[in-house]
Each structure stands twice: as C-alpha cells, then as structure tokens.
Amino acid sequence: MGGPARFITFEGIDGSGKSTQARRLAEHLRAGGHDVILTREPGGSPGAEEIRRLVLEGEPDRWSAETEILLFTAARRDHLEKTIRPALEAGKVVICDRFADSTRVYQGITRGDLRRTVDKLHALMIGREPDLTFVLDMAPDTGLARAKGRNGTEERFEDFGVAMQARMRAGFLDLAIEFADRCRVVDADRSEDAIAAEIAALIDGVLA
Template identity: 50%
Template sequence: MRGRFLSFEGGEGAGKTTQIARLAARLRAEGETVIATREPGGTPGAETIRDLLVKGETDRWNGKTEALLMNAARADHVARLILPALQAGQWVISDRFAHSTLAYQGVARGMDLEELMALHNIATDGLWPARTILLDLPVPDGLARAKGRGGEDARFEGEAIAFHEKVRAGFLALAKQDACMTVIDAAQDAGRVAADIWRVVEPMLRPLP
C-alpha cells in the first residue's frame, strides 16, 4: 500500500514545490491519480497548525514544541488524507514529511533522532514513504532562490546560515543510512532535475507485486 507514497525533502528553495508539480503532471499524463500535498499542512486542521509553525518570529518555539506540533499536524494529515488516498490506489506526493522533522528538529535543533522516530510512529501508525527524493543544494543557492520566491511563510528562512548547513548535513547523513532515500543534485537546471527524478519514479509505475 505504501508503494505509491513519495516524499520530497531538501532545504529552503531546493526546488521541491517546482519538481512535485512537474512529477504530478507527468504521472497524470500516464493516467495516474495523484494527490500532491505538503507538510506541515495538507488538511484543514493541519494547515491551521502550519500557520503556528511557519509564521511569526524565528524563536517562537523550541525544538520540542515544534516536533510535537509537526507530529500533531501529521497525525491529521495521514489519517484524513494520505492513508485514504493510498487505500484507494492513488499516488501521494508530500512536499516534506518525516525526514524534515529529523533534519530540522533533530539534527539542527538537537532533539534525539530515536525519540523523533518513535513520535513519528505514534503519529502515523508507522507510515513511511516508499521513496524519499532529497533535493540537495548548497545553502546560499537555496536561500537566494527562496528569497526570489517571496511569501510570508518565512519563519525557518530567518534562521542563521549555520542552522541551514546543519539541516543540509542532516538530510545527507539520513540519506546515507536509508535505502529508501535518493539524493538528487538540485543545482542542475529544472529539466535535468526532473529527468533524474523520473528515472527513480518511473519503475514504480509497474503494478505492485
């Protein structure tokens, strides 16, 4: 059932939202039904929690409160959107999911990774993506791209460069230990990034065993 659940991860401005739109369009052209969603958020209740997390002062919450809010939002997102869609045989592509919590609240804010994984498993009944695409990009490039994009959801973008470097290193360390993660060079032009992603996702079009 989790065979059609993908997540996209990476720092600010890495190209997650851009690439999810391209991938969803490509899958729809293949005749698939695709739910493109995001975290924190994705359902009305989780979007309400999102506002608490992504707006306001950068020091508004500590890592523990962030982790609990993220997982409260995720529990609603999984129960009310992701699981029903997977059970209906649809594709679900989430813009950020579990690995963002591990990289931001874990590696960058210092929460214990084992505890965060246990919390994730409580929130989701143990749901992990079949494949996680990590878009990797040097931090200054990502922040420059994110600035160009604008928007008010900029609480995390306000963190120091050192914070974002910890996030990037955290994602790469997670990918080294997780066979379900694929690292893609997000510094390439968007068409090349999309081609690299398609090489990973196309084999998942085959019927599930």
C-alpha cells in the same frame, strides 16, 4: 523496494525546489495514467493547514524545538488520517512535499539532540514511512537565496540563516544513507527540466 511505490516524498533544504519538482512529477505521472494526490507538509488537510500557520510564521524563536515536534506531529497525524491514508487505500499515488524526514532534520538534528524524541513520537502516532523519497541536494547559500527571494510570510526557518541550512543539508544527506532503501539523492543545482527528467526516469522504473 518491495513492490510499487505509492507514497512518494520530496525532502531537502529550503529553496531546493521540492514544491516545483513534486508538481512536475505529479504532472508526469498523471500524463501516464496514474491517479495522483499532490500534497504538502506541514499541511495537506484543513486542520494541518491551521497548524502550518502557527509553525511557519512569526519570529524564529517563537517555539522551542520540543514544541515544534509536537505541533508537526499533530499536523502530520491529521494529514495522515484525512488525506494520505484514504488516498493510498484507494490505490492512488500520493506525492508529498516534505514528511517526517524534515522533522528528523529540522527539530531532531539542527535545533538540538532530539532525534530520539522525533522517532519515538513518529512510531507512536504516525507509523508510516514513504515508499520512495527524493532528497534534492543543493548548496546552502544558493537554497537560502532562492527561499528568501520568494518574499513570502512563511520564512521563520529561513530566518535562522545559512549556518542552519548547512546543518540541514548534512542532516538530509545522512538520512539518505540511513534510509538508503527508499532515498534517492538528486543534484538540485541544475535546470528545472534536467532535474525533472532525472526524477521521471527514476520513478518510471518503479511504477512501470
């Protein structure tokens, strides 16, 4: 993997437990003496959090996939400038709940053939991949039920239904093959503790 991973991301369909496992990993690494920044996308900086509200709330057809790509990339750029890059330059471990892989899947694959557009914008405005990505894999109907059970306001993408969740799952698994050098697929249809233990064992081999 070319040296110690410092920028770690969690990816997967809605409801697969990314936020929980990102938090568990941050706690594990802090207990081991690492200086950790736990963040998320869209969001992670004041400007990006404002954009988050625009893209995650409202009706499913509020934005076209093309507009979403621009909004997510704008949020990611601010996040990179204000949070991720400064933390990495300070030698910290950055753990992020979602990053560019989510845009590749959500807008680039499941909502139109826009992957090339996503990658061009990413190369132009972001130019950074994670060192290590955990893809949490779960059955689409299980993930959607969990996501809808949160009863929050950020359910715009969940409202597209289980068919889209199935396409997203396939998209994430394809990305895990495409970026096999940094992606690790983890079975997320298990207990929280079992998943966290597997991720901790994997990361300890990288950040030892």
